[in-house]
Amino acid sequence: MKKEQVILMLCTLVIAIPLVQSVSEGPRAVKNWFKELPLKKQKSTNLHFYFHDTIAGPGQTAYQVFDSNITSTTMSQFGLGFMFDNPLTVAPEASSMRIGRGQGLFGSASLEIPRFLMNLNFVFTEGSFNGSTLQVLGTNPILSQVREMSVVGGTGVFRLARGIATAQPYFRNDTSTILEFDLVVLHY
Numbered sequence: 001m002k003k004e005q006v007i008l009m010l011c012t013l014v015i016a017i018p019l020v021q022s023v024s025e026g027p028r029a030v031k032n033w034f035k036e037l038p039l040k041k042q043k044s045t046n047l048h049f050y051f052h053d054t055i056a057g058p059g060q061t062a063y064q065v066f067d068s069n070i071t072s073t074t075m076s077q078f079g080l081g082f083m084f085d086n087p088l089t090v091a092p093e094a095s096s097m098r099i100g101r102g103q104g105l106f107g108s109a110s111l112e113i114p115r116f117l118m119n120l121n122f123v124f125t126e127g128s129f130n131g132s133t134l135q136v137l138g139t140n141p142i143l144s145q146v147r148e149m150s151v152v153g154g155t156g157v158f159r160l161a162r163g164i165a166t167a168q169p170y171f172r173n174d175t176s177t178i179l180e181f182d183l184v185v186l187h188y
Helices: 003-020 027-035
Strands: 043-054 062-066 081-089 098-108 116-124 133-140 147-155 162-172 176-187
Touching: 043 098, 133 162, 147 176
Parallel strands: none
Antiparallel strands: 043 081, 043 176, 062 081, 081 098, 098 116, 116 133, 133 147, 147 162, 162 176
16 A cells, blocks of 8 residues: 555544544534533543454454555564454453444554554444543553553543553454453543
């Protein structure tokens, strides 16, 4: 894939992702929300769910979209990147209730050890958080049992969110990984 195509695709996603699942309030409603912000009380929300990532085979949810000219020469596969749209469920079984999607991009960002740069959007489609999103950005040391990443924003119920997301492998084989996520999120 040409560099220009990747850049165009990423720009399109940056523009399109907020339009796909968001609270349907216009600029005036958002301005009013910010005017009332000093009166709002900060909330803390704990979330727990499972992220189902499948890189090959039936039900594939993650696809390679780029690599670098040195990817095959490094142990960490530096420069290898995937785009994903993974189900989020309340239990580890794929058949359990879906509460949303984990959408984004991850790429190998270390020359020495397997470590991904994660740009992850949790898009909630069910329950009290339906239509809201959380954005996670950070390094994902994939060989660690527990990985900690930053919650850097949100929409809807999670406006002005910040917090910590921890992930740990629940199941892994050659084509699929199920990660157990726990999030502590501060928001208004």
